[in-house]
Amino acid sequence: MDGAGENYHRPDAKKVQELNDIANKLRVHSIQSTNASNSGHPTSCCSAAEIMSVLFFHVMRYKLDPPKDASNDRFILSKGHAAPVLYAAWAETGLFPVKDLLQLRKMGHDLEGHPTPRLNFIDVGTGSLGQGLSNAAGMAYVGKYWDKASYRTYCVIGDGESAEGSIWEACAFASYYKLDNLVAIFDVNRLGQSQAASLEHNTDVYKARLEGFGFHTIVLDGHDVEALCKAFHDASTVKGKPTAIVAKTFKGKGIPGIEDELNWHGKALGGKAEAALKAIGDLIVNKGPHGMLPNPAVNDAPAVSIANIKLSEAPSYKKGDKIATRKAYGSGLIKIGNSNQRVVALDCDTKNSTFAEDFRKVHPDQFIECFIAEQNMVGVAIGCACRDRTVAFASTFACFLSRAYDQIRMGAISQTNANFCGSHAGISIGEDGPSQMALEDLAMFRAVQGSTVFYPSDAVSMERAVELAANTKGICFIRSSRPATPVLYDGQEEFRVGLAKVVKQSESDKVTVIGSGITLAEAVEASTLLAADSINIRIIDPFTIKPLDKDTILAAAKATGGKIVTVEDHYPEGGIGDAVAGALCEEAGIVIKKLAVRDLPRSGPSQVLLETFGIDRNAIVAAVKGLL
Numbered sequence: 001m002d003g004a005g006e007n008y009h010r011p012d013a014k015k016v017q018e019l020n021d022i023a024n025k026l027r028v029h030s031i032q033s034t035n036a037s038n039s040g041h042p043t044s045c046c047s048a049a050e051i052m053s054v055l056f057f058h059v060m061r062y063k064l065d066p067p068k069d070a071s072n073d074r075f076i077l078s079k080g081h082a083a084p085v086l087y088a089a090w091a092e093t094g095l096f097p098v099k100d101l102l103q104l105r106k107m108g109h110d111l112e113g114h115p116t117p118r119l120n121f122i123d124v125g126t127g128s129l130g131q132g133l134s135n136a137a138g139m140a141y142v143g144k145y146w147d148k149a150s151y152r153t154y155c156v157i158g159d160g161e162s163a164e165g166s167i168w169e170a171c172a173f174a175s176y177y178k179l180d181n182l183v184a185i186f187d188v189n190r191l192g193q194s195q196a197a198s199l200e201h202n203t204d205v206y207k208a209r210l211e212g213f214g215f216h217t218i219v220l221d222g223h224d225v226e227a228l229c230k231a232f233h234d235a236s237t238v239k240g241k242p243t244a245i246v247a248k249t250f251k252g253k254g255i256p257g258i259e260d261e262l263n264w265h266g267k268a269l270g271g272k273a274e275a276a277l278k279a280i281g282d283l284i285v286n287k288g289p290h291g292m293l294p295n296p297a298v299n300d301a302p303a304v305s306i307a308n309i310k311l312s313e314a315p316s317y318k319k320g321d322k323i324a325t326r327k328a329y330g331s332g333l334i335k336i337g338n339s340n341q342r343v344v345a346l347d348c349d350t351k352n353s354t355f356a357e358d359f360r361k362v363h364p365d366q367f368i369e370c371f372i373a374e375q376n377m378v379g380v381a382i383g384c385a386c387r388d389r390t391v392a393f394a395s396t397f398a399c400f401l402s403r404a405y406d407q408i409r410m411g412a413i414s415q416t417n418a419n420f421c422g423s424h425a426g427i428s429i430g431e432d433g434p435s436q437m438a439l440e441d442l443a444m445f446r447a448v449q450g451s452t453v454f455y456p457s458d459a460v461s462m463e464r465a466v467e468l469a470a471n472t473k474g475i476c477f478i479r480s481s482r483p484a485t486p487v488l489y490d491g492q493e494e495f496r497v498g499l500a501k502v503v504k505q506s507e508s509d510k511v512t513v514i515g516s517g518i519t520l521a522e523a524v525e526a527s528t529l530l531a532a533d534s535i536n537i538r539i540i541d542p543f544t545i546k547p548l549d550k551d552t553i554l555a556a557a558k559a560t561g562g563k564i565v566t567v568e569d570h571y572p573e574g575g576i577g578d579a580v581a582g583a584l585c586e587e588a589g590i591v592i593k594k595l596a597v598r599d600l601p602r603s604g605p606s607q608v609l610l611e612t613f614g615i616d617r618n619a620i621v622a623a624v625k626g627l628l
Contacts, residue, residue: 007237008230008233008234010226010229010230011058011225011226011229015058016225016226017285017286018057018286018290018292019050019053019054019057019058019225019229020050020053020225020283021283021284021285021286021287021290022053022057022092022290022292023049023050023052023053023223023225024049024254024280024281024283024284025088025092025284025290026045026049026052026053026085026088026089026092027042027045027046027049027085027253027254027255027280028277028280028281028284029084029085029087029088029091029092029098029101030042030045030046030049030084030085030088031046031255031269031273031276031277031280032101032102032273032277033084033087033088033101033102033104033111034084034104034268034269035268035269035270035273036102036103036104037104037105037106037268038268038270039105039113039266039268040081040083040084040104040105040113040266040268041081041082041083041084041265041266042084042252042255042267042268042269043191043251043252043255043258043264043265043267044079044081044082044085044158044189044251044265045082045084045085045088046085046250046251046252046253046254046255046259047187047189047222047249047250047251047252047253048079048082048085048156048187048189048222048249049085049223049253049254050222050223050224050225050228050249051156051185051187051222051228051247051249052085052086052088052089052156053089053225054225054228054229054232055075055089055154055232056075056089056090056092056093056294057092057093057290057292057294058225058229058232058295059154059229059232059295060073060075060152060154060294060295061073061150061151061152061294061295061296061297061298062294062295062297063294063296063297064093064094064095064294066120067090067095067120067121068120068121068123068387069297069301070147070149070151070301070302070303070304070387070389071149071150071151071297071298071299071300071301072151072297073151073152073153073154073297074123074136074139074140074143074151074152074153074154074386075153075154075155075156076123076124076126076132076133076135076136076139076153076154076155076156077115077126077132077155077156078126078129078130078131078132078133078136078155078156078157078158078161079126079129079132079156079157079158079161079187080114080115080125080126080127080128080129080132081113081114081127081266082156082158083104083111083112083113083114083115083127084101084104086115087101087104087111088101090121092290093294095121113127114126114127115127116413116414116415117414117415123135123139123383123386123387123414124382124383124386124410124414124416125410125413125414125415126410128406128409128410129158129160129161129164130161130162130163130164130165130166130167131164131166131375131379131406131407131410132155132156132157133155133157133166133167133170133171133174133184133379134166134169134170134173134375134376134378134379134380134382134383134407135155135379135380135382135383135386135414136153136154136155136170136182136184136383137170137173137174137177137179137182137376137379137380137383138379138380138381138382138383138384138385138386138392139153139383139384139386140152140153140174140179140181140182140242140383141177141179141368141380141383141384142383142384142386142389142390143181143301144177144178144179144180144181145177145365146342146344146389146390147301147302147389148302149298149300149301149302150298150300151181151297151298151301152181152182152183152236153181153182153183154183154185155182155183155184155185156185156187157184157185157186157187158186158187158189159186159187159188159189159190159197159199159206160192160193160197162186162206163197163198165375166375166376166379166407168209168213169373169375169376170376170379170380171184171210171213171214171215171242171244172213172214172371172373172376173370173371173373173376173380174215174242175213175214175215175241175242176214176371178240178241178242179242180238180239180240180241180242180243182242182243183232183235183242183243183244183245184210184215184242184243184244184245185244185245185247186206186210186244186245186246186247187222187247187249188201188203188206188222188246188247188248188249189222189249189250189251189253190249190250190251190260191251191260191261191262191265192265193265193266194265195262196262201248203219203246203248204219206219206244206246207219207246210244210246214241214242215241215242215243215244216234216235216238216241216242216243216244217243217244217245217246218231218234218235218243218244218245218246219246219248220245220246220247220248221247221248222247222248222249223249223250223253228245228247231245232245251264251265252264254276254279254280254283255269255272255276255279255280256275256276256279257272258272258276304342304388304389305340305342306340306342306388306390306391306470307471308471309336309339309340309343309391309467309470309471310336310339310467311332311335311336311339311463311464311466311467312335312336312338312339313335314491314492315328315331315459315460315463315464315491316491317458317459317460317487317491318487319486319487319488319489319490320486320487321486321487322484322485322486322487323458323459323484323485323487324459324480324481324482324483324484324485325456325457325458325459325461325462325480325481325485325517326353326354326355326423326424326480326481326482327355327358327459328456328458328459328460328462328463328480329354329355329356329395329421329423329462329466329478329480330354330355330356330357330358330359331355331358331459331463332462332463332464332465332466332467333345333356333358333359333393333466334358334359334362334363335463335466335467336391336466336467336470337359337362337363337366338362340391340470341366342389342390342391343363343366343390343391343393343470344366344367344368344384344390344391344392344393345359345360345363345366345367345368345392345393345394345395346367346368346369346370346377346380346381346384346392346393346394346395347367347368347369347370347377347394347395347396348370348371348372348373348374348377348396348400349369349370349371349372350395350396350397350400350423351367351369351395353397353423353424354395354396354397354421354423354480355423356393356395356421368380368384370394374396374400374401374403374404375403375404375406375407377394377396377404378394378401378404378407378408378411378418378420379404379407380394381393381394381416381418381419381420382407382410382411382414382416382418384418385416385417385418386416388417391417391419391470392417392418392419393419393420393421393466393469393470394418394419394420394421395420395421395422395423396422396423397422397423397424397436397438398422398423398424398425398438398441398479398480399422399424399435399436399437399438399439399440399441401420401422401438401441401444402438402440402441402444405444408420408444408445408448408475409448411448411475412448412449412450412451412474412475413449415474416474416475417472417473417474417475417476418475418476419469419470419475419476419477419478420445420475420476420477420478421477421478421479421480422438422441422477422478422479422480423480423481423482424436424437424438424480424481424482425437425438425441425479425480425481425482425517425569425570426438426439426481426517426518426568426569426570426597427439427569427597427601427606427609427610427613427615428481428482428483428517428518428569428606428609428610429482429483429606430482430603430604430605430606430609431603431604431605432603433601433602433603434600434601434602434603437601438479438570439569439570439571439597439601440570440571440573440574441477441479441570442455442479442545442568442570442574442575442576442579443570443571443573443574443575443578444574445475445477445546446545446546446574446579447574448475448477450473450474450475451474451475451476451477451546452469452472452474452475452476452477452497452544452546452547453476453477453479453544453545453546454468454469454476454477454478454479454543454544454545455478455479455516455517455542455543455544455545455576456478456479456480456516456517456543457485457488457515457516457517457520457521457541457543458485458486458487458488458489459487460487460488460489460490460491460493461488461489461493461495461501461541461543462478462480464493464495465478465495465543466478468495468496468497472497479516479517481517481518481569482606483518483606485517485518485520485521486521486524488501488503488520488541489501495543497544497547498544498547498548498549499543499544499549499552500540500541500542500543500544500548500549500552500553501540501541501543502538502539502540502541502552502556503520503523503524503539503540503541504524504527504537504538504539505538505539505556505559506536506538508536509536509537509538509556509559509560510535510536510537510560510561510563510624510627510628511535511537511538511560511561511563511564511565511624511627511628512537512538512539512540512553512556512557512559512560512563512564512565513526513527513537513538513539513540513564513565513566513567513620513624514539514540514542514553514564514565514566514567514576514580515539515540515541515566515567515568515576515620516541516542516543516545516568516576517569518569518606518610519567519568519569519595519615520539520541522567522610522615522616522617522620523537523539523567523617523620524539525617526617526618526620526621526624527539529617529618529621530621530624530625535624535625535628537560537624538556538559538560540552540553540556542576542579545575545576545579546579548579548580548583550583550584553580553583553584554583554584554587557584557587557590562589562590562591563591563627563628564580564584564590564591564592564593565592565593565595565620565623565624565627566580566592566593566594566595566596567595567596567615567619567620567623568595568596568597568615569597569610569615570596570597571596571597571598572594572596572597572598575596577592577594577595577596578594580592581594591627593623593626593627595614595615595619595620595623596615597613597614597615598613598614599613601613
């Protein structure tokens, strides 16, 4: 239902002038702060000034203490390079002194070049373009379907970044889930970094596209505060669909000789600042404090706790039985979902392969199908996890997460606690072939700042990895495998982040062998073959590849004459072998033989592929003997 126009109270002339004054003050602050740092994006700030003024001083409902209160409206600046205008808006609310704006981009100050959650009013880091709307959609989903609260979510998007496919993935998601508490504002200022944006000021095309994606769409003059006030009111009355405001603006608005001109992207005004500040300052009627306060938040977001989440029951597998860790992932999710209703699982139409479907069957209201749109799924998961409203687990084939690596990287900058499970790891998946084989994922997630990388080798350790990830700060990655592998541990076995397990040892071990998942199972088989030749090996299950249990591995290495074989269903770069080598690189007398997939793989039976690419039991036997 579209209730646009209902009960609209037009702001009086005094309010309109005050909003215009604030917009121009935001321009002044943006020019001054970027000039003080001799860098930044003042022209991109100027195009959005009226949008920011109307949102922060007429539309949004929020409290300043704290600015990320659960009941506050959410705001995401997807065009993160316009950070100075966002900082200026918060300064004008009184959250911090206006003079602090001159610390923009200074070392040691948190008003950085692009927003990060080092600031207490920022939910997600932005600046890698095209990602903010997915984050906003995740926040809006939580608000509508879990919190069932009054807060609304607003996202300002640059016209240039709307070329990113992830924007349209987010639009499809928001429309499908009828996120009528979400407003996407497209700042159509015509100009990109090096040339005009592809659509320039053709707002009719934006309108048609957004309507085609199911948005209630309003086209307006983005510098007309009255039009903006009405549009945001209309958005608040629309039911069953999200709203998009297509705002025609001008880059560098208000700056003589620079407005709507190329070659000013990302440049402080320098010597032209004085004239610009005078021209804009002359437009400000009330040059003193505006005295406007935020609209109060509706305090109806429920109190939630996501602390100390446990499996509802211990793993109950029989040692020696063969269970795929991907299946145990679904079981682990169910159990933590039983314990806490704020556990949410997301998937990209692979849920019957990742076994997230098992969770959906038991907890349908805690599952989000994101369809085949991995970049958006990651962004939505990060949004869902904001303000500690949920514990998010997003799953798909591990290889497909590489498509969303920038979103994952930005998640680390956003200090997210989102969790990711990548299934179908390595060549052991078999006949599906190399396009489906994740052979880079350990390297990818190990490189993410502050990440934890789990590689469970049996069903018990997988369930415990899920439990631990739910309680671990930062991004967690859990690698799951397609083939069934033997259960190694009792259900009561204790697992900890950074603690390896010694699976097999004796007083006469000659070599330490380290593997995970399918290669750990192969290592156990290799030990039987080697024992027939009176050669004993010590077998280590790292459990977490990051952080790696250096102490256990080093002790094993010293007990086996400094001889180590690592074996992994992964390319040699950045995986288990490199993790072990990095941990022990300063230790004397250590020799490491790395077994990994060293050529481009192909389709074939799983066991045949392991043998062909040199990571099966026979390859381990040969590597061990080669060190003796």
